[in-house]
Each structure stands twice: as C-alpha cells, then as structure tokens.
Amino acid sequence: MNKFLALFASVMSTTAIAQETAVKQPEFWSPVVEHQIQRDIPQYLGYTDNAGLLMSTYDPNSVSSGYLGFLQSAEMISNLIFASIVAVAVLFAVFVLINGRAKLTEGFSGKLVQRWSVGDVVLHWCVAIPCIILILSGFVIGAGKVWLAPMMTPAHFHSLVYASVLFHNIFAIPFIIAAVILMVKWSKNQLPxxxxxxxxxxxxxYINIGGKAKHPDAGFANAGEKAFFWTFTIFGLALVATGLLLLFPGIFGTLSKNGALLALIIHICSAVILGAFSVVHIYMGAVMSEGGMENMLSGKCDENWAKQNHNLWYAKVQGQNK
Structure with a gap:
C-alpha cells in the first residue's frame, strides 16, 4: 500500500508539475495558422486535426466567438475579396467603355516636363510589382476555394495555393520595405x-457623359491621388503590422489566439479595401488618363498633360525655370 501511495503521489506530482509547466507556456498560434493555410483555404478557424500542433494551454472557450464567426464565414470573405478585385475591375472597365478615356484636349505637345526622379520611378515599381503579386496570391489564398477550386482538380488547386502562400510570404518583405520608404518620401506632396x-x-x-468637363485646379498631386495615397498609407501600414505579426509571432512576444485572430481579421479587411483602391489606381494611371502612364515609365510627362491635370504644379515649375 505504501508503495502504491508513493507511486500515486509520484504520478500526481509529475502531473501537477506538467500542468504548471503547461500553464506557463505561451500560446503559439503560427503553427496552427500555417497548417490551416496549407490545408483548408479560407477556413481560418484556428482548429487542426493534428493534436501535436495544439498547446496544452489552449482553451477553445477563451477564443472570441465574434472573431471566429467572422472568419468562419468563408464564402462571405471570398466574395468580399472577389468583389474588391475582380468586380471592381469589371465595373471600372464598363465605366471606361461608356464614359471614354480622359483625353488630352490639345493633344500631345511633344515637350516633356520632368515630374519624377529616376529614384522615385524605381521606388514606385519596387512597391507596385510586389503589391500586384500580393494581391493575386492573396486572392488565391482568400477566395480561391470558392472561385477557383471548382475550375481545377484538387491536386492543381493544392499546388496553386502552396505556390501562392510561398509567393505571398516572400514578396511581403520587399513590399514592406519599399512601401514604408515611399510613404515617408512622398507624404510631403500629399498634404491637403x-x-x-x-x-x-x-x-x-473625368466625366465625359453630357459633355467634356474641364479639369479642376490641382497641384503636384490632385485630390484623387491624395485620397489613394492616404488610403494606401493607412491600410498599407495595417497590412504591414498584421502581416509581420502573423509571419513572425515570436518576435513580438507571446501572441494569443485572440490576438492572432484579430490580426487576421484586420489583415483581410485592409486587403479588401486596399485591393479595390489599387485596381482603380491602376485603371486611372494606365487606362483612364491619356499620357498618365508615361509618368511612371520615364518620370516625365507631356507638357499638355501637366497643364490639363496639374496646372498649379505646372505653373509653379514654369515660374522656377524662368
């Protein structure tokens, strides 16, 4: 009996020590997120069929039901992402077809005005290229199960998701670095x-229906460009912060389950908003505004484009050159 009690006490003390140790252990969320991303997109539920990925301290009852409720709405999230990218692109294309492009009233003059430095042009594309890759890979990760999976075999979809997650994580780093530099460097020209x-x-x-409207006064950046810049800055920083938290949770200390879920929700919502604005921005620069794309290819713009779209800035430049 004494031996049994000693053995029982030993087992109980070992269990108590294990429980005490378990309580002190942090709740690591990143392995669960990674597992879910590779297994079931976009079911960000925080659960896994591999018990080894769950810490013994994890208590499902401590997780916000509101957070899980939002993330469990896979079809809703997929539709939001689809609408922000594909639907906005289609609607804007229809608008351009009906309204027409914003053509130069006096045509191209052939005289070029320096608008952006070589460094600014390079910086723009260092942000734009990773951004486009992140948008496309994010679409696959967040909306692929609903909008893409039915059109391909499970094996092909799995490969596509795996590649998208890989590209998303890799191109996030150059995007973060270049985007933060751009935000700081360009902010002085984006003030109201x-x-x-x-x-x-x-x-x-830009509205041609009912007669061509006159372009209103604008400085170096017009109000629309400023709106995009500050939208990009606010929601871009939200994406950067939450993306870093989800990629490197260990760097920022213990990340709770609720903290990870909230970061994921902010990341998704910011991506939806910024995705829609980015589509419009691409259309405005590359399609809608005649002569606009040249700005970010050579850093120069046609003189008539400057007069028509940024007359106050053009007048200032001309005054400085006299």
Missing amino acids: ESCDGKWFLALGG
Whole structure:
C-alpha cells in the first residue's frame, strides 16, 4: 500500500508539475495558422486535426466567438475579396467603355516636363510589382476555394495555393520595405490644399457623359491621388503590422489566439479595401488618363498633360525655370 501511495503521489506530482509547466507556456498560434493555410483555404478557424500542433494551454472557450464567426464565414470573405478585385475591375472597365478615356484636349505637345526622379520611378515599381503579386496570391489564398477550386482538380488547386502562400510570404518583405520608404518620401506632396474640395466636386473632370468637363485646379498631386495615397498609407501600414505579426509571432512576444485572430481579421479587411483602391489606381494611371502612364515609365510627362491635370504644379515649375 505504501508503495502504491508513493507511486500515486509520484504520478500526481509529475502531473501537477506538467500542468504548471503547461500553464506557463505561451500560446503559439503560427503553427496552427500555417497548417490551416496549407490545408483548408479560407477556413481560418484556428482548429487542426493534428493534436501535436495544439498547446496544452489552449482553451477553445477563451477564443472570441465574434472573431471566429467572422472568419468562419468563408464564402462571405471570398466574395468580399472577389468583389474588391475582380468586380471592381469589371465595373471600372464598363465605366471606361461608356464614359471614354480622359483625353488630352490639345493633344500631345511633344515637350516633356520632368515630374519624377529616376529614384522615385524605381521606388514606385519596387512597391507596385510586389503589391500586384500580393494581391493575386492573396486572392488565391482568400477566395480561391470558392472561385477557383471548382475550375481545377484538387491536386492543381493544392499546388496553386502552396505556390501562392510561398509567393505571398516572400514578396511581403520587399513590399514592406519599399512601401514604408515611399510613404515617408512622398507624404510631403500629399498634404491637403484648398483646391482639393473643388476637385472632388468636379469628379476630377473625368466625366465625359453630357459633355467634356474641364479639369479642376490641382497641384503636384490632385485630390484623387491624395485620397489613394492616404488610403494606401493607412491600410498599407495595417497590412504591414498584421502581416509581420502573423509571419513572425515570436518576435513580438507571446501572441494569443485572440490576438492572432484579430490580426487576421484586420489583415483581410485592409486587403479588401486596399485591393479595390489599387485596381482603380491602376485603371486611372494606365487606362483612364491619356499620357498618365508615361509618368511612371520615364518620370516625365507631356507638357499638355501637366497643364490639363496639374496646372498649379505646372505653373509653379514654369515660374522656377524662368
């Protein structure tokens, strides 16, 4: 009996020590997230069929039901992501077909004005290229199960998701570095001006239906460009912060289950908003505004483009050159 009690006490003490040790252990969320991303997109439920990935301290009852409820709505999340990218692109394409492009009233002059430095052009593409890759890979990760999986075999979809996760994680780093530099460097030209309100009221002069509207006054950046810049800055920083938390949870200390879920929700919502704005930005620069794309290819713009779209800035440049 004494031996039995001693053995029982030994087992109980060992169990108590194990429980005490388990309580002190942090709740590592990253292995679960990684497992879910590779297994079931976009079911970000925080659960796994591999018990080895769950810490003994994990208590399902401690997780916010609101967070899980949002993330469990896989079809809703997929549709939001689809709408922010594909639907916005289609709607804007229809708008351009009906409204027409914003052509230069006096055509191209053939005279070029320096608008961006070589460094600014390079910086722009260091942000733009990773951003496009992140948008496309994010679409596969977040909306692929609903919108892409039915069109391919499970093996092909698995390979596509695996590659998308890999690309998403790799290109996140150069995007973060270049985006933060761009935000700081370009912010001085994106401050509000008195002419911005009138620009919005005139819708930038881009509406051709009912007669060509005159482009309102604008400085180096018009009100629409400023709106995109600050949207990019606010939600871009949200994506950067939450992305780093999800990629490297150990760097920022213990990341709780609720903390990881909240970071994921903010990441998704920010991506939806920024994705829609990015699609419009691409259309405006590459399609809608005649002569606009040249700005980010050579750093120069046609003189008539400058007069029509950024007349206050052009007048200032001309005054400095005299």
